[in-house]
Amino acid sequence: MASLKPYDRKLDYSYAPGLFTTIEALNNRPECVRRVLVSTKIEDSALQTLIPLCKEKGVRMEQADKALSRISRKENCFAAAVFDKQQISLSKSENHIVLHNIQDKGNLGTILRTALGFNYTDIAIIRPAADSFDPKVVRASMGAYFSLRLKEYDSFSEYQNEFRLRQFFPFILSGKLSPEEAKETAKKPHSLIFGNEASGLPKEFENIGLGVRIPQSDRVDSLNLAIASSIAMYVFSR
């Protein structure tokens, strides 16, 4: 295999930085892991976890201090998985989270972690959007990334055409229902749809499904996207 490059959206592989994230990759999606990089400064106890795990999964492990410091920039990073980028088809029968034009990688990672926490395992991302393969996303998800099905779409119509037979709940300021009211009407499968950090969902989503609004005081403009989507997932998962 050629030498590892700094992460770039155009590459066909990406990096999962951090020991915990590497273990999640090996346990949950070993077929995607090309190899595991470790630092010469890694703790012995961490090595004693990684060595048998790599062996079991048939993945090569190698020391790569330079590549690791390039991947992690400022933060300490003692291990990383190099993994193949794969779009994974979403389940027709499961509930989905749809993220429309999400911009922030940290937000995206946090939302992935929360989604798994509330048993939403299928995530659609409508482009243009943050690169869901970016190591920052994978890191912010704390490895939840490797337990999810995640697929990018060029437009909401493309997504909608693939998943017609389900309920859509766009979260939008003009929404008529509270999350609890919407939950009462929700059946499986459904999709919770969220807009981006700066402007929310565009107006055309007013004509799609049942609009939901999270009640909040008028003393803040809006809730952070990761916060709003987490509250929605929590209520719908109760």
Next chain:
Amino acid sequence: MASLKPYDRKLDYSYAPGLFTTIEALNNRPECVRRVLVSTKIEDSALQTLIPLCKEKGVRMEQADKALSRISRKENCFAAAVFDKQQISLSKSENHIVLHNIQDKGNLGTILRTALGFNYTDIAIIRPAADSFDPKVVRASMGAYFSLRLKEYDSFSEYQNEFRLRQFFPFILSGKLSPEEAKETAKKPHSLIFGNEASGLPKEFENIGLGVRIPQSDRVDSLNLAIASSIAMYVFSR
């Protein structure tokens, strides 16, 4: 006034970076604002908002490109308020959010914004903790900071001694109640108590008030602190 220094915890003043945050400071806590810094690159329309506002509040405005670029580092920042650090006494009759040893400045700012969104206006921070005056906290709160009462305490006992006559709800993995059950028993005033990002609340909180646990799948270790506290505030504010 002496020349402005890079932000430091020991200074008796701090910076509120960003146009929106500066306006929030001027509108909601003008008595704390020493002066307003603007960039020579600021938009005319923004100046046309700031000039009369500074005049009305009796606050001096000055061009300070160097100071602004030092305050904001990489990000664009066309205005900032220089404000006095003040610990503000919490209300005895209002509900509180208590953050025990919170570490991350971005998390803290996000929690402040969400708290205001759900009408929690009183925030106790138990040290050691992130510096609540740090410009990063103020920025992440998107100015909500200036609409809240916020006070740091050296220990939970110190806080508890000041606010004995209220219900305490520590959020802890061993908690027996769901947020909804806890909410049923909640009266005003109460305090929702959250532990830090890495380890949650220490064991001694098992003997304080009524423990609450946010139900989640066992596929993630725990929810992000800003997410968990937001879900709690949402449920309690319904």
